[in-house]
Amino acid sequence: MTTVTDTHEDHHDHGPAKGLMRWVTTTNHKDIGTLYLIFSLIMFMVGGAMAMIIRLELFQPGLQFVDPGFFNQMTTVHALVMIFGAVMPAFVGLANWMLPIMVGGPDMALPRMNNWSFWILPFAFAMLLGTFFMDGGAPAGGWTMYPPLVLQGGNGFPFMIFAIHMMGISSVMGAINVIVTILNMRAPGMTLMKMPLFVWTWFITAYLLIAVMPVLAGAVTMLLTDRFFDTTFFNAAGGGDPVLFQHIFWFFGHPEVYILILPAFGIVSQIIPTFARKPLFGYSSMVYATSSIAFLSFIVWAHHMFTVGMPLQGELFFMYATMLIAVPTGVKVFNWISTMWKGSMTFETPMLFSIGFVIMFTIGGFSGLMLAIAPADFQYHDTYFVVAHFHYVLVTGAIYAIMASVYYWIPKWTGHMYNEKMGQWHFWISTVSVNVLFFPQHFLGLAGMPRRIPDYSVQFAEFNMWSSIGSFVFGLSQVFFCYIVYKTIKGGEKATDQVWEGAEGLEWTLPSPPPYHSFTQAPEIK
Amino acid sequence: MIIFGREEKGMRYIVLRPNSSLSTRQALIFFAGISMVFLLIACIFLCMGLRMILPFSGLELAVLAYCLILALKKGKVQEVITISEKPVLVQRGLEEVEKQEELQMGWVQVNLEKPTHRGYPSSLIIRSHGRRIEVGHFLVESERKKLAKQLKQWL
Numbered sequence: 001m002t003t004v005t006d007t008h009e010d011h012h013d014h015g016p017a018k019g020l021m022r023w024v025t026t027t028n029h030k031d032i033g034t035l036y037l038i039f040s041l042i043m044f045m046v047g048g049a050m051a052m053i054i055r056l057e058l059f060q061p062g063l064q065f066v067d068p069g070f071f072n073q074m075t076t077v078h079a080l081v082m083i084f085g086a087v088m089p090a091f092v093g094l095a096n097w098m099l100p101i102m103v104g105g106p107d108m109a110l111p112r113m114n115n116w117s118f119w120i121l122p123f124a125f126a127m128l129l130g131t132f133f134m135d136g137g138a139p140a141g142g143w144t145m146y147p148p149l150v151l152q153g154g155n156g157f158p159f160m161i162f163a164i165h166m167m168g169i170s171s172v173m174g175a176i177n178v179i180v181t182i183l184n185m186r187a188p189g190m191t192l193m194k195m196p197l198f199v200w201t202w203f204i205t206a207y208l209l210i211a212v213m214p215v216l217a218g219a220v221t222m223l224l225t226d227r228f229f230d231t232t233f234f235n236a237a238g239g240g241d242p243v244l245f246q247h248i249f250w251f252f253g254h255p256e257v258y259i260l261i262l263p264a265f266g267i268v269s270q271i272i273p274t275f276a277r278k279p280l281f282g283y284s285s286m287v288y289a290t291s292s293i294a295f296l297s298f299i300v301w302a303h304h305m306f307t308v309g310m311p312l313q314g315e316l317f318f319m320y321a322t323m324l325i326a327v328p329t330g331v332k333v334f335n336w337i338s339t340m341w342k343g344s345m346t347f348e349t350p351m352l353f354s355i356g357f358v359i360m361f362t363i364g365g366f367s368g369l370m371l372a373i374a375p376a377d378f379q380y381h382d383t384y385f386v387v388a389h390f391h392y393v394l395v396t397g398a399i400y401a402i403m404a405s406v407y408y409w410i411p412k413w414t415g416h417m418y419n420e421k422m423g424q425w426h427f428w429i430s431t432v433s434v435n436v437l438f439f440p441q442h443f444l445g446l447a448g449m450p451r452r453i454p455d456y457s458v459q460f461a462e463f464n465m466w467s468s469i470g471s472f473v474f475g476l477s478q479v480f481f482c483y484i485v486y487k488t489i490k491g492g493e494k495a496t497d498q499v500w501e502g503a504e505g506l507e508w509t510l511p512s513p514p515p516y517h518s519f520t521q522a523p524e525i526k
Numbered sequence: 527m528i529i530f531g532r533e534e535k536g537m538r539y540i541v542l543r544p545n546s547s548l549s550t551r552q553a554l555i556f557f558a559g560i561s562m563v564f565l566l567i568a569c570i571f572l573c574m575g576l577r578m579i580l581p582f583s584g585l586e587l588a589v590l591a592y593c594l595i596l597a598l599k600k601g602k603v604q605e606v607i608t609i610s611e612k613p614v615l616v617q618r619g620l621e622e623v624e625k626q627e628e629l630q631m632g633w634v635q636v637n638l639e640k641p642t643h644r645g646y647p648s649s650l651i652i653r654s655h656g657r658r659i660e661v662g663h664f665l666v667e668s669e670r671k672k673l674a675k676q677l678k679q680w681l
Contacts, residue, residue, distance in 0.1 A: 106666075109597050172586055176593050183556065184597040186547035188527075211564055214586050218571070218579030225578075233576065248576060251567075517646055519666060 024119070027111035028516060029096050034413075035118050036093025041482065043085030043125065048475055050078035055471035057454050058464050071454035072140035077128065079143035083260065084167045085125050087394065090402045091263040092174045095202050097413065099178060101507045101514065102196045104187025104523040109180040117173035124166035131156030142452065144249055145220065147234040147242050151227045158228070161220045168213045175206035189525035193287070196505050197280065200287050201266030204294045208255045208262070216252040219245060243308050250301035258297045260394060262290060264401030265332060268354045270505070271408050272336050275351035276343030277502040282335040289328035296325045306377045315374040322372035326365065333362055349423030353404035356431050357397060364392030367442065385445025391438045403481065410488050411495035415513040418488040426484060429477040436470030528665070528673055537610045538680055540673065544664035546601025553594045561587055605661055609680050616652065616659050629654040634681050638674045650674055
């Protein structure tokens with residue numbers, strides 16, 4: 001007796017388990033991606049609130065609202081929260097949601113580790129933010145943690161180090177998971193050079209992450225032992241060298257900048273072809289340019305420290321190496337523009353944010369080139385020009401790409417279209433205000449206003465006032481963004497499977513929202 | 527991946543393997559490349575007196591190696607269903623047979639059980655005398671259906 005039976009047992013249409021424990025114990029890549037994205041949005045608002053305090057204090061010369069010590073805590077923790085709490089987890093969240101779907105895999109390669117790598121983060125940030133309530137307050141020596149200044153902090157110092165270790169462990173586990181997923185979970189036919197650009201940029205980012213995280217871990221551990229175990233790695237009195245810390249910090253720190261921007265390149269490379277209705281111009285050159293940027297990121301670190309006193313040959317090497325990065329970056333910008341050239345363009349919100357990214361990231365890139373010129377850097381160093389430069393790269397670069405990706409993929413995630421009019425308002429208010437916020441800071445820096453100060457000379461008053469007004473509007477526009485996201489999750493026009501007319505890739509072959517377990521059928525790779 | 531085969535004297539076999547895009551050789555090349563770069567960086571810092579970086583690099587590489595091995599192992603799991611005149615043999619293992627079960631040919635039923643929740647994978651069960659063996663849990667839905675159809679023809 002032999003039979004094949006399609007047993008029609010009770011068919012409950014309720015997907016995964018309900019309740020809080022679903023989120024605590026989940027190993028599903030979509031759930032974990034959602035957790036990462038929500039966490040990063042919360043941290044974005046926390047870091048943003050700190051930015052508001054900074055700009056409120058700088059609205060006028062003189063000390064108005066906070067004391068200088070607290071101001072320094074704000075600048076330090078704002079940076080740590082935005083880098084490790086907002087931007088990096090947002091990209092990891094996007095990777096979790098999209099990478100398995102884009103390569104045609106059922107899930108991430110190591111789902112349990114994925115759960116761990118997320119759940120470490122809330123504890124790390126609880127510890128970091130908890131330092132505000134300790135004796136001596138939160139760390140105030142800058143996110144770069146230069147000794148000997150950072151060693152003079154209060155009780156919060158070891159907690160900051162431990163929090164950074166936990167963030168590092170989380171990042172490394174996430175990066176290993178990304179690498180193994182991309183290498184081992186690709187659907188048959190999905191060769192490396194057929195992978196979407198977002199997958200490629202994340203693969204290279206993950207490589208960078210696991211290359212530099214041990215350097216950061218080692219550096220902060222040596223700070224810890226210098227303070228508590230009488231070692232003198234960075235103490236000149238004991239034969240150590242405080243400048244050596246700067247070298248190893250920036251050996252981590254400069255690739256970290258690319259960790260924050262390479263996935264953004266990938267996102268924009270997905271979005272522009274969709275709304276230009278043309279394939280990406282120069283796919284292979286994009287892959288090679290990304291790899292070149294990653295390689296060069298290892299040999300340019302000392303451009304952050306031209307003024308510490310380096311041999312002339314060293315200054316020249318790091319100056320030219322830094323300038324070289326403009327070549328692959330220029331290739332990318334050229335390819336994005338060429339993709340748009342003569343395309344049937346439409347300007348939905350994800351495209352607006354992507355075009356905003358291309359234009360304003362390029363402004364940040366150009367000011368970076370100015371800073372790369374060693375003799376000129378002596379004038380710009382530690383001024384507001386540097387603040388303007390990296391905020392153009394990280395806010396109108398990385399964060400704009402994240403916003404673009406949320407608008408691009410949220411119909412896929414939720415099954416609902418966002419409100420296009422609201423999205424466009426969000427873009428225009430953000431774009432006007434972010435330029436009012438950061439562009440005047442170029443002029444402040446060129447005029448000589450130092451960074452990380454709560455008070456300043458009256459000659460800087462007007463530009464600072466403009467900058468603060470821009471920051472308040474930009475901050476409010478992000479509250480509006482949270483409302484748009486909330487409204488889209490709750491409901492809205494039903495999204496189709498393909499969502500966007502010009503969209504291509506495996507993620508658009510799945511229903512919107514995708515089933516809890518993707519690809520029950522083998523995906524067809526073109 | 528499913529491989530259908532036929533041997534002598536009417537014996538047939540089906541080999542089931544999960545999809546795995548990484549071969550052992552590729553994993554080794556990748557790991558060797560990445561280790562050389564990371565250890566070089568750590569050793570340069572060690573020579574400069576910065577002793578704390580090497581242990582973290584080593585630890586990280588160990589975790590990466592473990593994860594790659596785990597992924598390779600998952601990808602190398604193999605199930606072989608051998609159908610002869612008397613018993614139906616289901617064998618499972620990595621490099622060698624780790625588990626083997628026999629079912630009586632005349633009593634075998636093949637059930638493709640639908641999932642209890644929408645979006646979850648179905649289960650292909652071979653059962654006989656109250657014993658249930660799930661086969662091909664790592665296959666995609668279309669492969670599982672193809673396998674069920676073939677088993678129906680052969681059993």
